[in-house]
Amino acid sequence: xxxxxxxxxILERTSAxxxxxxxxxxxxxxxTFPGGIAAVVALSLTIPxxxxxxxxxxxxxxxxxxLRMIAGLETPTAGIIxxxxxxxxxxxxxxxLLPWRSVxxxxxxxxxxxxxxxxxxxxxxxxxxxxxxxxDFTHRYPAELSGGMRMRVSLARALVTNPDLLLLDEPFAxxxxxxxxxxxxxxxxxxxxxxxxxxxxxxxxGEAAFLANRAVVLSARPAKIALDTNIELxxxxxxALRGEPAYAxxxxxxxxxxEAGASRP
Amino acid sequence: xxxxxxxxxxxxxxxxxxxxxxxxTVARGWIAPYLVPRPTQILAxxxxxxxxxxxxxxxxxxxxxxGFLLSACVGxxxxxxxSAGGWVxxxxxxxxxxxxTVPIIAIAPLLVIWFGFDARAVIASSFIxxxxxxxxxxxxxxxxxxxxxxxxxxxxxxxxVASLCKLRIPFAAPSIFTGLRVAAGLAVIxxxxxxxxVGTGLGxxxxxxxxxxxxxxxxxxxxxxxxxxxxxxxLVNTAGRLxxxxxxxxxxx
Ligand SMILES: Nc1ncnc2c1ncn2[C@@H]1O[C@H](COP(=O)(O)OP(=O)(O)OP(=O)(O)O)[C@@H](O)[C@H]1O
Ligand SMILES: [Mg+2]
Numbered sequence: 001x002x003x004x005x006x007x008x009x010i011l012e013r014t015s016a017x018x019x020x021x022x023x024x025x026x027x028x029x030x031x032t033f034p035g036g037i038a039a040v041v042a043l044s045l046t047i048p049x050x051x052x053x054x055x056x057x058x059x060x061x062x063x064x065x066x067l068r069m070i071a072g073l074e075t076p077t078a079g080i081i082x083x084x085x086x087x088x089x090x091x092x093x094x095x096x097l098l099p100w101r102s103v104x105x106x107x108x109x110x111x112x113x114x115x116x117x118x119x120x121x122x123x124x125x126x127x128x129x130x131x132x133x134x135x136d137f138t139h140r141y142p143a144e145l146s147g148g149m150r151m152r153v154s155l156a157r158a159l160v161t162n163p164d165l166l167l168l169d170e171p172f173a174x175x176x177x178x179x180x181x182x183x184x185x186x187x188x189x190x191x192x193x194x195x196x197x198x199x200x201x202x203x204x205x206g207e208a209a210f211l212a213n214r215a216v217v218l219s220a221r222p223a224k225i226a227l228d229t230n231i232e233l234x235x236x237x238x239x240a241l242r243g244e245p246a247y248a249x250x251x252x253x254x255x256x257x258x259e260a261g262a263s264r265p
Numbered sequence: 266x267x268x269x270x271x272x273x274x275x276x277x278x279x280x281x282x283x284x285x286x287x288x289x290t291v292a293r294g295w296i297a298p299y300l301v302p303r304p305t306q307i308l309a310x311x312x313x314x315x316x317x318x319x320x321x322x323x324x325x326x327x328x329x330x331x332g333f334l335l336s337a338c339v340g341x342x343x344x345x346x347x348s349a350g351g352w353v354x355x356x357x358x359x360x361x362x363x364x365x366t367v368p369i370i371a372i373a374p375l376l377v378i379w380f381g382f383d384a385r386a387v388i389a390s391s392f393i394x395x396x397x398x399x400x401x402x403x404x405x406x407x408x409x410x411x412x413x414x415x416x417x418x419x420x421x422x423x424x425x426v427a428s429l430c431k432l433r434i435p436f437a438a439p440s441i442f443t444g445l446r447v448a449a450g451l452a453v454i455x456x457x458x459x460x461x462x463v464g465t466g467l468g469x470x471x472x473x474x475x476x477x478x479x480x481x482x483x484x485x486x487x488x489x490x491x492x493x494x495x496x497x498x499x500l501v502n503t504a505g506r507l508x509x510x511x512x513x514x515x516x517x518x
Contacts, residue, residue: 073416090420096413099512100435113421113431143513161421 022082023049023165023197024070029079030222031065039065041222042079052191052198054208054231056258057218063201066223067167070199083165085197089158091168095150097142097157103129104138107156114161128160129153131190148179155183159190168200172207181239184210188237205258209250210237217254219261227257302481307488310481317470322489325456325466328384329497332391333452337445339392340399345429347400348407365397369455373462387459387466394455395448402444406437439512442505449497457490467493 024047031040039062047053057063068074070083071090089110097106108125112118129138132152142150151172158166168187172180188211191198202208208215209231217227231250233241241247284304290296291303298306311318343361347354373390380386410433418428434441460468467490474482 068416071416071420073420088420090417092413092417094413096411096417098414098432098435100438100509109431110421113418113423113427141511143511 021049022046023051023085024199025080025082026070027080027082029066029069029076029081031062031069031074032077038222040069040076041224043223043225045216045225045228047197047199049197050195052188052211052213053200054212054215055199055201055218056203056205056208056215056254057223058220058258058261059203061218061221062223063218064169066218067169067199067201070165071167085163085165087161087163088165088167089161089163091154091158091166091171093170093173095142095147095154097150097153099142102139102141103134103145103153106142106153107160110157110161124160125156128156131159132156132186148175148183151175151179151183152186155187155190159194162194164196166196166198168198170201170203173203180207181210181242185237185239187211192235205251205254206242208254209233209247210242215254217257217261224261226261227254229253229257299478299480302484306481307484310479311485314482314485318467318485318489321465321467321470321486322493324384325453325460325468325490326493328387328459328466329391329453329456329493331384331388332395332456333449333497335388335392336396336399336448336452340396340444340448341403341441343396344400344403344407345434347404348433361397361400364393364400367393369394369458373459376459377462382463382465384463384465386463387456387468390459391452391455394458395451398447398451399441399444402440402447403437406440407433409440410436438505438509442501442508445501446498446505449501450494453490453494453497 024045026043026045028042028044029040030038030042032038043066055063055066065074067090069076069081071088072083073090098109101109104122104125107128108121111121111124116124126135126138129135132155134149134152134156137145137149142153145153151174155171158168172183175183184207187198187200200208200211210233212231214228214230216225217229218224219226233244233246233250287301288304291298291301302310343357347358347361369390372393373386376386376389380389414432414436415428418432423431456466457468457471460466461472463469464472467486471483471486474486
């Protein structure tokens with residue numbers, strides 16, 4: 001919690017220590033929707049393996065479009081995306097659970113769709129549910145859960161396939177502040193435990209600074225990179241970090257870039 | 266228990282009040298009894314013709330159920346085919362609308378020519394009247410699948426059959442039941458209209474009673490057919506609640 005501890009943590013894992021192999025490469029990627037709206041123009045970005053990347057940007061600048069292209073749900077109109085992961089998971093802004101399935105069966109869904117045996121689906125799903133701390137709610141239905149719990153189920157559903165690339169599109173934006181910081185901490189812990197590549201789209205500067213090892217700030221539509229910076233706040237991060245000067249410095253930097261990018265002509 | 270009381274009590278009070286008011290106005294001679302019979306007289310007519318009415322109700326119920334089930338199966342299947350969109354939908358949807366716009370009273374004699382004075386003509390009439398709401402509502406439900414979930418299924422490599430069975434049909438359940446509830450009432454109406462021409466069941470009895478100027482009997486039959494509609498509607502409604510008991514109220518239209 002103290003300043004001293006955070007400084008030592010910074011030394012534990014710097015960007016130089018991260019495995020250098022790229023997980024995702026975007027080369028001059030562009031996306032123009034039918035109707036002529038250019039959401040993304042000539043964007044190049046390399047995301048190393050096991051990186052936690054936050055993408056920030058003004059509303060409507062093309063963040064979701066970018067994430068959907070990385071997931072393969074949208075094809076770029078120009079440029080190349082190299083993303084060789086067989087196991088990609090996607091978390092949306094709302095939980096998007098199936099109301100007719102219990103928590104267990106919702107979490108097991110991705111495995112079920114891949115044709116895994118039922119017993120294995122359920123075993124894996126139970127592990128995933130444990131990891132997000134919902135063991136007692138395994139047999140409940142989405143309608144019986146709070147918004148925060150439903151988001152956790154959504155996270156468990158994404159983790160159940162053991163993804164090597166986890167994409168999140170403003171996943172906690174609809175939650176209250178306390179639940180949100182709780183889930184931020186949990187996500188960070190999961191990332192440390194799983195060593196997967198995470199791309200996290202958010203509106204919140206604080207959330208980006210707390211969670212990510214690197215932040216990319218996009219300018220207003222069409223999206224271009226306004227700032228690409230490492231966030232060196234140590235490996236283990238707890239809520240008290242949000243009161244530290246180093247954290248304030250990072251958020252200040254991100255805020256300036258966001259403001260500059262938003263007012264771009 | 267209190268809930269049952271809350272739901273049952275108000276309509277029963279209204280019913281009793283209407284019966285009492287009608288009895289009074291007709292008994293006092295404010296309305297001529299050959300226009301509206303006294304409720305007690307309707308009851309007497311029902312008891313007097315109990316046997317005949319029972320047989321007719323049984324036959325009407327069977328035909329209405331058959332018509333409704335046919336509508337449910339054909340309607341949902343047709344909607345699934347039409348939901349493929351593209352040229353299939355453009356080519357066939359106008360003919361589905363035909364069921365909605367065809368005046369059944371004009372087509373019923375044709376049904377008799379095709380099927381004979383037979384239960385099949387009655388069931389066909391019931392089907393024609395009740396199938397469109399099933400098609401239209403199921404189609405709306407199948408088209409309104411949450412796009413995020415559709416993406417999720419795509420991301421996890423689900424094929425069209427898995428998407429249909431595990432996502433699109435369950436997701437459309439509230440809409441499908443909306444269609445089935447409407448169809449339940451219409452199936453009874455279609456049955457009675459068919460029976461008007463064929464001469465069986467409650468519809469057939471109405472024709473005879475009217476010819477004999479037995480207004481009390483006509484009313485008894487009307488009330489029986491209305492009750493039949495309500496029973497079918499309630500059955501469908503209960504089935505829907507059972508299927509969607511896990512859903513949050515806000516997810517059911
Ligand atoms: N399917 C589509 N068809 C046409 N235009 C689209 C489509 N999807 C997105 N757009 C447009 O592309 C632009 C970028 O959209 P996108 O959803 O990527 O923004 P965003 O940065 O995620 O916004 P927000 O922060 O509000 O979620 C918007 O102007 C939007 O209107
Ligand atoms: Mg978005």
